Amino acid sequence: xxxxxxxxxxxxxxxxxxxxxxxxxxxxxxxxxxxxxxxxxxxxxxxxxxxxxxxxxxxxxxxxxxxxxxxxxxxxxx
Numbered sequence: 001x002x003x004x005x006x007x008x009x010x011x012x013x014x015x016x017x018x019x020x021x022x023x024x025x026x027x028x029x030x031x032x033x034x035x036x037x038x039x040x041x042x043x044x045x046x047x048x049x050x051x052x053x054x055x056x057x058x059x060x061x062x063x064x065x066x067x068x069x070x071x072x073x074x075x076x077x078x
Contacts, residue, residue, distance in 0.1 A: 002030025003066045008058070015057030016041050020076075031067035042075045 005023040012021050012035070019039040026032040035054070042050040050073035055062050062069060 003061060004030065005033060008033060008035065008066065008069075011059065011061075012037060012054060012057045016053065026068075026070070033066070033068070034070040034072070036072045036074075038074045038076050040076055042073055047073065 005025055009021045009023050013019055016037070016039045018041065019037050022036040024034045026034055037050075037054055041053065045053070051071050054071055054073065058066060058069075
């Protein structure tokens with residue numbers, strides 16, 4: 001079963017309430033998405049740590065219900 005883009009966004013925002021999240025369905029199949037996540041919580045974190053925070057927000061759905069997620073993370077510009 002595929003995962004809905006709105007559900008992905010909801011889960012990320014639940015873990016990172018200040019996040020600006022943009023989700024794109026890359027293949028139209030509900031299994032391959034690209035996400036851009038901007039959050040102040042990423043400040044001082046490495047790119048790997050930022051991605052780990054987003055994957056943790058997805059609560060184990062990555063690699064199962066959610067097959068592929070191309071992820072871009074950043075800290076908001078002041």
